[in-house]
Amino acid sequence: MVEPRITSGLRDYLPEDMIPRQKVLDTIRKVFERFGFLPLDTPAIEQEEVLTGGDPNFKMSIFRTSVPNSPQEKLALRFDLTVPLARVVAQYPDRIKKPFKRYAVGPVWRGEKPQAGRYREFVQFDADTIGSSDMMADAEIIAIMYETMTALGIPNFFVRVNNRKVLNGLAEYAGFTPGKSSDVLRTIDKLDRQGWRAVEEELAMDEKFNQLGERTGGAALSSSQIEAIRAFLDLPSGEELLDEVEALMANSPIALEGTEELRQIQSHVRALGVPDDRWKIDLSVARGLGYYTGPVFETVLTDLLSIGSVFSGGRYDNLVNQFSNVSVPATGASVGVDRLFAAMEQLGLVERRTSVADVMVLNFDPSCRTKCQNIATILRRKGIKTEIYIGAAVTLKEQLSHAVRQDVPVVIILGSYEAEKEICKVKNLRTREQIEVPEADIVSTIDNILLR
């Protein structure tokens, strides 16, 4: 006998969780389609080289696999849906008309140590616009974040927006070597969770390298450089923030390009109806992934900041270039569905349900089984979700208890007494009311009870 188990970092969704999770997935899809995004589906398995971009120093921890009996072809499970999208855009240049707005949903895999709300296999739900460098595309992604969270019924959230170009200007502005930039950004990104003291310490720390010569921490910034960064991060948010950044970083052309983009985004996001209190420019947002080149976005839950962002993204104008000579601008964002769902569970926003059925036809009289099946078929063909009881319980009473436990709203009782009179008993389990109904009226009766 084999022990039934899964490995750590994976999760089963039993129906009581999967019913509301499915609702989350359906809601996201509806919002994304409302913005005109089209579905794309790609395999979970990609060439390893496609995922790593051929980078021998690729750092993300990915699950490797291969076609059985063909170990020479190196394959791996995708770690996001963005790299496969870039691959598709490069692979089918004639079939993909730009601008290409696509959504995609599916599992992705990462090897990192599992933590609360972080899994090794998790579902992402992405929306991306390919082939537009217009900031309207980025603003639409922010609007989609707002509309999605609102449609999901999440009361307290906001979207944080920044621009990598502004952050890339930090080296010029604060006067450190550009090679340290990615470490500085990684450190700044922790401000929100770890506070300035920890960030300051790490910025000052000696540079550390592992045995492969890769940086593992520390940027060895001088105290004046750290002061400059602090002055930047301390700029008060509000209407004047972009003016202040421009004044402070006037010596950095790239930073000024970034603030100009943020100005455009600000105007578009307002035109798209996102309330000012649902989003803000936050200079500390860097986002981890190396491929972002411009605006970056993340969505946090005000009541659960510790879980991090549940819906994030940014502009990645160079990613398609890994697979093509043609340069293709792109922007988008991704819902971390499992992390979001875990957060909604914690916040009490998930309504568990033990059944999807509207009706259960009890089945306690062997002489009436055909009739029960006939009635169930009639209801099903009218779109009423109908279960026939087929378990081990034989008495009406036991079967009724099962229906109550399963939280099915309506029960149909049909024994030889009812069959003879050509009626059914219909019991509304919400009100406990029970009525006798002619067989011919069964659909309209159920419709009335369900208020369909």
Place this chain on the structure above:
Amino acid sequence: MVEPRITSGLRDYLPEDMIPRQKVLDTIRKVFERFGFLPLDTPAIEQEEVLTGGDPNFKMSIFRTSVPNSPQEKLALRFDLTVPLARVVAQYPDRIKKPFKRYAVGPVWRGEKPQAGRYREFVQFDADTIGSSDMMADAEIIAIMYETMTALGIPNFFVRVNNRKVLNGLAEYAGFTPGKSSDVLRTIDKLDRQGWRAVEEELAMDEKFNQLGERTGGAALSSSQIEAIRAFLDLPSGEELLDEVEALMANSPIALEGTEELRQIQSHVRALGVPDDRWKIDLSVARGLGYYTGPVFETVLTDLLSIGSVFSGGRYDNLVNQFSNVSVPATGASVGVDRLFAAMEQLGLVERRTSVADVMVLNFDPSCRTKCQNIATILRRKGIKTEIYIGAAVTLKEQLSHAVRQDVPVVIILGSYEAEKEICKVKNLRTREQIEVPEADIVSTIDNILLR
């Protein structure tokens, strides 16, 4: 630069294919929920031992993987959704109330050589009932097959039904050693595609073994044994088939148990409204998977028999036992979504669409961008799928051509002329009719055109 490619046996679904495929998935889900099945979701990655049942001779070709940096824990990608279901039923005995009717949808992976309509990664959509040994459960699976194919608009199909118990009686009936049973069944299963001549030849052929001592073909049956099998397979289908099987196999108690189950299924399937011309008992149906123990089902497309079954299953009363001391009866079936979709494509049943949007707001006048975004937001919040043009084309004419190419039904034209008059132009691209509409009437106008 990395070449953008996927490995053989995998498939990308670009939107023109994914839009109708998504419709197929939604239709299947709707039918399954109508029968009261509940959603379950499990990870793609399972313990290898769970998938193989700990069987050292496990033959299916599976994709192996492991947690990065932990190669000692042997993991693999699931090859179906049934084994994970059995694992779940054994793992959460207290949380899963029986009878447990669950559906599941997701990718599965198999290493076999790809062929037309057969992929190495493909989506299955399963419905199973756990904890009922009642033949009503099996009949419901057949009814679900019928209702699903009908809901998908497939005109010509039928469901073939058999019982492994009848086939298991063949050894007693024809007088060969039970050890040859699985090879005989595998051979008989090919009757439909390869004809009797090939089946006969293989039944007579010397037994062959590979270097591991595993059978690879041939059953070395005598000519009288083959004659007996032929007499069995030649029984004419129709009302009397079960009587004839019982007469022929009267010496096999297990076969008689099988025919009794088929009789019950026959009666239930009729009660569930499945027309007689949509299903039949077919004694040659064996189904490959080792875990079936009773009734087996498959669905074939009359106009495309070569593609094999697109929706198959059977009863597997012993599978949960691999993970638990408790015996749990189970039955179910699985749609091979990608094979089915490939078949529908071949049969011309797939309507390709290049867009999901109802409306495209053109965006050719920079002074009106805010207004365009306002209008799009109003429409989206009313559930109208609305795209704003954000591509590289700048003229109204070019943008209009793009909308026509994308097959969007309605276009909104909003330049400074319209803005000044506080109207929009609304163009119905199906009728080519164009009207001027006050901004306040835009939603009702679009609703009228879309007949929502």
